[in-house]
Amino acid sequence: MLGPGESVVVTRGTPHLFRNGHDGETLFKTRFTPGHEFLRFFLNMSMNCANNPHWYDAKGEPPLVLQALALHAFYGHAYGAGIPVWVQKLIFAVLSPIAMLKGYGLAVPPRKRR
Numbered sequence: 637m638l639g640p641g642e643s644v645v646v647t648r649g650t651p652h653l654f655r656n657g658h659d660g661e662t663l664f665k666t667r668f669t670p671g672h673e674f675l676r677f678f679l680n681m682s683m684n685c686a687n688n689p690h691w692y693d694a695k696g697e698p699p700l701v702l703q704a705l706a707l708h709a710f711y712g713h714a715y716g717a718g719i720p721v722w723v724q725k726l727i728f729a730v731l732s733p734i735a736m737l738k739g740y741g742l743a744v745p746p747r748k749r750r
Contacts, residue, residue, distance in 0.1 A: 651717030676744050677710040683743035689742065702740045704731035711744050 637657060638644060648650045656662040668674040684702070685692060692698055698706075707714060708728035715721050 652729035
């Protein structure tokens with residue numbers, strides 16, 4: 637938990653998450669080094685939430701298949717703690733086509749990899 641003006645450095649591979657710890661508004665600044673596609677990943681989540689609020693539950697959480705679609709498209713950017721990464725990659729790959737069949741999509745796709 638961080639308070640106003642506090643900061644933390646999270647090294648690659650360290651399990652972590654961020655969310656609002658109270659009912660009010662929270663503003664925070666983050667920097668990813670190297671940035672790669674993180675901006676596009678978070679922009680995708682923000683735009684989907686703004687453009688398709690009906691996709692999200694009362695807590696603002698997207699359905700699992702939409703999460704899988706984004707995490708599969710932006711592979712290597714985020715994984716949950718406690719489940720082996722290879723299992724998560726497999727689950728994301730299986731659920732992504734289901735998400736598209738259900739009408740979900742990415743607002744901002746990743747750039748093509750070279």
